[in-house]
Amino acid sequence: MKILITGGAGFMGSNFIKYIMAKHSDWQVVNLDKLTYAGNLENLAEVSQNKNYAFIKGDIANKEDVARAIGEGVDKIINYAAETHVDRSILEPDAFIKTDVFGTYTLLEAARKYNVAQYIQISTDEVFGSIKEGSFDEQSPFEPNSPYSASKAGADHLCRAYFKTYNLPVIITHSCNFYGPNQYPEKLIPLFVTNLLEGKKVPVYGQGQQMREWIFTQDHCKAVEAIMEKGQLGEVYNIGTGYEKTNMEITKFILQELGCGEEMIEYVKDRPGHDWRYAINSKKLRGLGWQPESSWEEGLRRTINWYKENEAWWKKIKSGEYLEYYKKQYGK
Ligand code: NAD
Numbered sequence: 001m002k003i004l005i006t007g008g009a010g011f012m013g014s015n016f017i018k019y020i021m022a023k024h025s026d027w028q029v030v031n032l033d034k035l036t037y038a039g040n041l042e043n044l045a046e047v048s049q050n051k052n053y054a055f056i057k058g059d060i061a062n063k064e065d066v067a068r069a070i071g072e073g074v075d076k077i078i079n080y081a082a083e084t085h086v087d088r089s090i091l092e093p094d095a096f097i098k099t100d101v102f103g104t105y106t107l108l109e110a111a112r113k114y115n116v117a118q119y120i121q122i123s124t125d126e127v128f129g130s131i132k133e134g135s136f137d138e139q140s141p142f143e144p145n146s147p148y149s150a151s152k153a154g155a156d157h158l159c160r161a162y163f164k165t166y167n168l169p170v171i172i173t174h175s176c177n178f179y180g181p182n183q184y185p186e187k188l189i190p191l192f193v194t195n196l197l198e199g200k201k202v203p204v205y206g207q208g209q210q211m212r213e214w215i216f217t218q219d220h221c222k223a224v225e226a227i228m229e230k231g232q233l234g235e236v237y238n239i240g241t242g243y244e245k246t247n248m249e250i251t252k253f254i255l256q257e258l259g260c261g262e263e264m265i266e267y268v269k270d271r272p273g274h275d276w277r278y279a280i281n282s283k284k285l286r287g288l289g290w291q292p293e294s295s296w297e298e299g300l301r302r303t304i305n306w307y308k309e310n311e312a313w314w315k316k317i318k319s320g321e322y323l324e325y326y327k328k329q330y331g332k
């Protein structure tokens with residue numbers, strides 16, 4: 001088996017490469033990644049010397065780069081590559097359209113040309129928009145509210161169209177929020193943990209009452225593995241755990257784990273168009289035999305410990321380009 005993983009130097013892509021290579025020592029894995037600010041080859045140190053692993057630096061929106069990564073052919077493509085941070089999409093949407101929409105189109109065209117047997121699009125619950133009560137299922141209409149979620153929704157529509165029109169063997173996943181080791185410290189959990197480890201306050205948007213559903217890295221890797229093995233072509237699978245938390249619940253848990261008090265909270269201006277709540281129904285995926293294994297508390301404690309033990313990893317990141325972005329985001 002030879003698989004192409006795009007965006008494999010990012011948070012979840014790198015976790016998936018390490019997970020799948022440990023399980024299938026005979027699989028060949030090609031990682032195509034542009035190495036944007038979010039891509040970090042240090043995430044892959046433990047597989048980089050493996051003879052079955054190859055890294056290609058390139059852009060999913062560039063067909064020559066994609067052809068170079070596919071080489072003589074691959075059996076499967078899993079597209080993790082994307083611009084992923086909602087706040088960055090509000091400040092500068094351009095790269096989101098180029099990578100998330102045009103990049104997905106370029107990969108779909110390549111999958112068609114090279115007769116790939118399975119193409120998995122890693123997408124998000126954000127395409128459904130916000131929901132006050134209940135949960136979204138796979139048939140819920142798309143109502144994206146940020147340039148990020150709109151670009152992911154555009155990509156998902158293209159995937160569906162390529163299945164319907166060309167019979168391309170596509171599967172789409174919609175996942176809730178990921179958390180775990182190696183997440184870039186611009187997202188809520190790693191930002192708050194690393195700020196507190198540096199003695200800085202944590203910026204809570206609005207009153208922190210928005211809700212998200214959370215999945216630990218390893219549980220997401222296992223969900224994608226189940227879909228690769230048992231998912232039906234042309235189908236869509238929601239990946240959710242039922243672990244719903246308000247931002248304030250998360251903040252207080254992290255403060256307590258790190259021995260900090262609520263004076264470390266700084267209430268800041270709310271995110272424009274901020275989605276109130278995401279929640280998805282993952283019954284269909286559970287029908288494939290998958291269920292989350294990490295409890296919410298266990299996953300979050302493991303994550304906090306990872307950041308405590310890997311200061312060198314995030315301290316290097318929290319400088320340079322990161323500081324410029326942080327200044328733009330918070331105006332200071
Ligand atoms: P990330 O931001 O940590 O990493 C993205 C990776 O993609 C980086 O390595 C980056 O260099 C690479 N990349 C960006 N543009 C590229 C391009 N044009 N060509 C090639 N590579 C490029 O991402 P993540 O948070 O691990 O998310 C991975 C995927 O999962 C994304 O598609 C995202 O939309 C989706 N998703 C994320 C979450 C979440 O909570 N983070 C939840 C649901 C779905």
Ligand code: DAU
Nearest residue numbers: 084085086124125126176177186187188203204205210247
């Ligand atoms: O739901 C899946 C999505 O989850 C993914 O598709 C996205 O790629 C991923 O970034 C994530 O989007 P969110 O906007 O939910 O994640 P983020 O970590 O940016 O924010 C989580 C919540 O915390 C959200 O309600 C905003 C709030 N927040 C975030 C930051 C960065 C704060 O209050 N303060 C902050 O500094």
